[in-house]
C-alpha cells in the first residue's frame with residue numbers, strides 16, 4: 028500500500044515551507060504571539076485556518092470532541108483543554124476566545140444515543156454537553172438547537188474560570204460563540220444581546236457583544252433561561 032502521508036510530508040517540506048520560511052524563522056526567533064484562542068470540535072470538516080484566513084502563529088488551537096470546556100474546578104481530572112485555556116490566557120495573553128461548534132456534529136448526536144461500553148471516557152466527556160440536549164425526539168432541528176445550545180453552555184462555563192471572567196469584565200478579552208454550518212460555508216455568531224446566532228454575513232461583529240458590567244449578569248442570565256427554560 029503506498030504511503031500517502033510520507034508524500035504529503037515531503038510536499039510540505041519541498042513546496043510550502045520554502046515559500047514561508049521567513050515567517051517560520053520569525054516565529055522561532057521572536058516566539059509565537061497568537062491573539063486568539065480557538066476552542067473547536069475535532070471534526071475533520073471544521074478547518075479553523077480556512078474559516079478565519081489565518082496562518083502560522085495566529086491561532087492557539089485546542090480541539091476536542093464537541094468543542095467542550097471542562098468545569099474550572101478540575102473535578103473531571105486531567106484536562107488538556109483546561110490547561111490550554113490557562114496557558115493561552117495567562118502566558119500568551121490572548122485577547123479573544125472562540126468556541127466553535129458546527130452542524131452535523133457527531134458528539135451532539137451522540138447525546139441522544141447509546142454510547143458503546145468500550146468508550147467510557149467518551150461517555151463521561153459528553154456529560155459536559157448533556158445540559159444542551161433537549162427532552163424531545165431527535166430531529167435535524169433538535170440537533171441544530173442542541174449544537175447551538177452547547178456552544179452557549181461552553182461560553183457560560185468559560186465565565187466560571189476566574190482568570191477569564193476578570194479579563195472579560197475588564198474588557199481585555201472578548202468571547203466569541205461560533206456555529207459553523209458546513210453545508211453553507213458560513214459561521215453564525217452568537218450575540219448576547221439578542222440571545223441568538225446571527226449569520227456572519229449579517230452580524231455586526233464576530234463576538235458575543237461588548238461587555239457591559241451593568242447588564243452582563245442579565246445577559247448571561249438570559250442565556251441561562253434559554254438553556255434551562257422554565
Ligand SMILES: [Zn+2]
Pocket residue numbers: 068069070092093094129131132133134135
Ligand atoms: Zn463536532
